[in-house]
Amino acid sequence: MKLYDMKINELAGITYKCSCGKTHSVDIDIVDISYNAMRNAAVYAAGNCDGLITVICDENTYKVAGKAFIDMLNDEGVQNMAHIISGRNGLNVAPNDACIGETIARINPETKFFVAVGSGVINDITRQISYKMGAGYIVIATAPSMDGYASVTSSLILNNVKESIQGQYPRAIFGPIDLLINAPYNMLTAGFGDVIGKYNALREWQFGRDYKNEHYCPEIAQLVENVVDKCKKSAEALRLRDEGAVINIMEALVLAGMAMGLYQNTRPASGAEHHIVHYWDVDCIRRGEEHELHGNSVGIGTVVICRLFDLIRDELPVPVKNVDGGVIIDILKKAGCMTTPQEAGISRELFKESILKGHTMSSKFTILTYLSKEKPVVLEKVAEKLCNEFY
Numbered sequence: 001m002k003l004y005d006m007k008i009n010e011l012a013g014i015t016y017k018c019s020c021g022k023t024h025s026v027d028i029d030i031v032d033i034s035y036n037a038m039r040n041a042a043v044y045a046a047g048n049c050d051g052l053i054t055v056i057c058d059e060n061t062y063k064v065a066g067k068a069f070i071d072m073l074n075d076e077g078v079q080n081m082a083h084i085i086s087g088r089n090g091l092n093v094a095p096n097d098a099c100i101g102e103t104i105a106r107i108n109p110e111t112k113f114f115v116a117v118g119s120g121v122i123n124d125i126t127r128q129i130s131y132k133m134g135a136g137y138i139v140i141a142t143a144p145s146m147d148g149y150a151s152v153t154s155s156l157i158l159n160n161v162k163e164s165i166q167g168q169y170p171r172a173i174f175g176p177i178d179l180l181i182n183a184p185y186n187m188l189t190a191g192f193g194d195v196i197g198k199y200n201a202l203r204e205w206q207f208g209r210d211y212k213n214e215h216y217c218p219e220i221a222q223l224v225e226n227v228v229d230k231c232k233k234s235a236e237a238l239r240l241r242d243e244g245a246v247i248n249i250m251e252a253l254v255l256a257g258m259a260m261g262l263y264q265n266t267r268p269a270s271g272a273e274h275h276i277v278h279y280w281d282v283d284c285i286r287r288g289e290e291h292e293l294h295g296n297s298v299g300i301g302t303v304v305i306c307r308l309f310d311l312i313r314d315e316l317p318v319p320v321k322n323v324d325g326g327v328i329i330d331i332l333k334k335a336g337c338m339t340t341p342q343e344a345g346i347s348r349e350l351f352k353e354s355i356l357k358g359h360t361m362s363s364k365f366t367i368l369t370y371l372s373k374e375k376p377v378v379l380e381k382v383a384e385k386l387c388n389e390f391y
């Protein structure tokens, strides 16, 4: 059986000798997206931890899931405590030095195991703290909002700079379907946008392979493309919070995370559409402001990079597969996602700068790397053109 034929729970814990020449593995025991997932998480935690469990939530996730989960841990007879992280200065909880520092100061040092109850931010904080304390952790996902569940790194804001910091995989990912379906709608669109961004990520991986002879894994690429295609068909149903649509998105997000783990690199799931978003986010953080949810911006970034490819197609040194920007806008709109940088509060100046300097956000080869190195005049012109089209 090829990687791309496997179901998500068949991929959990796998070691696979691949046709691309590499051996891929994912160090996650279980992915459980089901109505019983929260109860199953309590049973898993009870069976895998001998000692104190600390449950990390924010105020919202404590209300919608944390409290019920703690009752379940009590039913299992497990020693536990909860830590609820609160935001500061009127801002939401963020994976920053303040929230991480306060959490460390308040948790019990006897903690043997952690449970993150939340999505991106709570997962990133718990991953980091559990890793540094030498304890394992699991996550109960409260929203299908980003692809960082199955990841080894945490995206943290340290001293007002966003950095990717080494951490560990969760031992298991639990996605209680009733929670995922009822997540705030902007989190559902964010998950959808992050998934749609993979079309450009895969295109640029192919570009890297054909132009720079970069290593490429056709099985992982196919695996990601298959789940993204499946999600694409769920755009309209997502608006109705259709169960199947929400499950497809959650599975695609976990799988995209696993694909990065299998490949030991973010290559299969992120490209220039992510780099311009990082540029926007860094700017917001520097100004002490909150930025749009990651995936909502990534959907917009995908629209922008698709248009950029249309405008410079004749400048490409090798054939690069086409991703139809019109179709991408259509799908995003059907799901109720944002499609323009204004909707995310991005100014024209910042937008232009992100096109010109987005390549500095990562060493990964993308269309922005290519243009800045080989065709800087074209890059300058296309940045101006995109500004005129989007603003």
Ligand SMILES: [Zn+2]
Binding pocket: 146, 147, 194, 270, 274, 294, 295, 298
């Ligand atoms: Zn992403």
Ligand SMILES: [Zn+2]
Binding pocket: 018, 019, 020, 021, 022, 024, 217, 218, 219, 220
């Ligand atoms: Zn491979």
